[in-house]
Amino acid sequence: MNLDINKIRKDFPILEQEVYGKKLVYFDNAATSQKPSVVIDALASYYKDENSNIHRAAHFLAEKATVAYEESRKEVQAFINAEHLHEVIFTKGTTDSINLVASSYGRKFIQEGDEVIISTLEHHSNIVPWQLICEQSGAKLRVIPVSDSGEIIFSEYENLLNEKTKIVAVTHVSNAIGTINPIKEIIKKAHEMDIPVLIDGAQAVPHMKVDVMELDCDFYTFSSHKVYGPMGVGILYGKEKYLNEMPPYQGGGEMIDKVSFEKTTFNELPFKFEAGTPNVADVIGFKEAIKYINTIGLDNISSYENSLLQYAEKQLIKIPGVHIYGSKEHKASVVSFIIEDIHSYDMGMIIDKLGIAVRTGHHCAQPLMDRLGIQGTIRASMAFYNTFEEIDIFIESIKKARAMFNN
Numbered sequence: 428m429n430l431d432i433n434k435i436r437k438d439f440p441i442l443e444q445e446v447y448g449k450k451l452v453y454f455d456n457a458a459t460s461q462k463p464s465v466v467i468d469a470l471a472s473y474y475k476d477e478n479s480n481i482h483r484a485a486h487f488l489a490e491k492a493t494v495a496y497e498e499s500r501k502e503v504q505a506f507i508n509a510e511h512l513h514e515v516i517f518t519k520g521t522t523d524s525i526n527l528v529a530s531s532y533g534r535k536f537i538q539e540g541d542e543v544i545i546s547t548l549e550h551h552s553n554i555v556p557w558q559l560i561c562e563q564s565g566a567k568l569r570v571i572p573v574s575d576s577g578e579i580i581f582s583e584y585e586n587l588l589n590e591k592t593k594i595v596a597v598t599h600v601s602n603a604i605g606t607i608n609p610i611k612e613i614i615k616k617a618h619e620m621d622i623p624v625l626i627d628g629a630q631a632v633p634h635m636k637v638d639v640m641e642l643d644c645d646f647y648t649f650s651s652h653k654v655y656g657p658m659g660v661g662i663l664y665g666k667e668k669y670l671n672e673m674p675p676y677q678g679g680g681e682m683i684d685k686v687s688f689e690k691t692t693f694n695e696l697p698f699k700f701e702a703g704t705p706n707v708a709d710v711i712g713f714k715e716a717i718k719y720i721n722t723i724g725l726d727n728i729s730s731y732e733n734s735l736l737q738y739a740e741k742q743l744i745k746i747p748g749v750h751i752y753g754s755k756e757h758k759a760s761v762v763s764f765i766i767e768d769i770h771s772y773d774m775g776m777i778i779d780k781l782g783i784a785v786r787t788g789h790h791c792a793q794p795l796m797d798r799l800g801i802q803g804t805i806r807a808s809m810a811f812y813n814t815f816e817e818i819d820i821f822i823e824s825i826k827k828a829r830a831m832f833n834n
């Protein structure tokens with residue numbers, strides 16, 4: 428199916444605006460994506476017509492809000508093909524989801540002398556929570572190295588796996604350079620030794636169909652705000668067999684069964700991991716984002732974004748001094764690059780004045796930048812509402828800025 432991009436763009440009101448008198452070119456989708464009107468309207472409508480605290484009160488509005496909130500869980504379950512509804516837990520975001528697993532799984536299963544495997548490609552969100560639990564427990568963090576082209580070295584991964592490994596936590600797609608990891612093979616290898624695997628899917632879910640049962644991952648995490656949904660909502664998918672074994676992450680209302688000063692018992696899944704009043708409005712808004720994506724189709728999104736990526740890289744590489752990082756054949760629609768002698772921050776500032784929104788710097792992946800021997804990159808990350816014409820504007824802006832530096 429050919430996407431009608433002009434029609435699609437009308438669904439995203441923010442894209443119509445100008446910045447500094449120039450047409451906005453929004454290429455910072457890996458940081459957060461823009462929201463279609465259906466999502467914005469759902470938030471307003473919730474606060475106008477439904478606002479109420481869920482699960483507890485026995486009144487009309489509370490029931491309505493509870494039903495809408497739980498429908499979102501069903502929508503997410505279908506979206507990622509989770510076997511059970513109670514395997515879908517709402518959190519604040521990917522960071523929160525990973526912290527939940529590191530803390531709760533860690534407390535129960537990770538002890539002194541154990542090992543946790545991550546990779547060099549990780550976002551800080553999938554590094555620091557594991558460092559914290561390793562420090563607390565006396566376990567060791569082991570890191571899968573990457574090649575110069577930004578790919579996990581699989582044989583090194585195989586060498587790291589051993590009977591002390593208690594969990595493998597890797598990203599599905601690198602936020603900094605777009606590499607898509609061979610997560611199916613990574614999961615399969617770990618499972619041969621009965622080791623569970625957490626996949627950080629923050630940068631994958633916006634771009635490709637994710638089927639957690641097919642992947643057979645044990646945990647999968649992502650953020651609504653990167654998938655055209657509201658901020659402040661994250662998803663933790665976890666296999667029932669692990670979630671049932673794991674102790675609560677936070678204590679408070681909702682997550683309990685019975686409380687007394689002598690002993691507290693806990694609610695069943697998923698509520699055991701949803702302490703306190705959740706972000707009801709934004710969870711409900713996320714349902715609309717998923718429905719919207721489904722109408723366009725993730726396969727269509729993937730193939731259109733891939734053609735944008737190919738076009739952008741082809742144009743960019745023609746500019747003298749440009750070096751693109753991440754040369755894997757199959758990447759998400761992220762182009763990360765530097766231009767000889769020009770600091771990424773300076774370039775970002777100049778093209779911002781020309782209406783282009785990109786991200787510059789280390790992209791919360793400092794260990795990866797260290798490995799690549801750079802301080803940071805300019806990252807253009809594209810979504811399905813971006814156009815070839817915007818890439819042309821972007822390329823012209825880069826050329827203009829480069830000429831300014833060289834004068």
Ligand SMILES: Cc1ncc(COP(=O)(O)O)c(C=O)c1O
Binds near residue numbers: 523553598600629
């Ligand atoms: C790969 C990856 N993991 C985790 C995160 C953290 O997501 P959030 O800030 O929504 O918790 C990000 C955000 O950029 C990311 O790109």
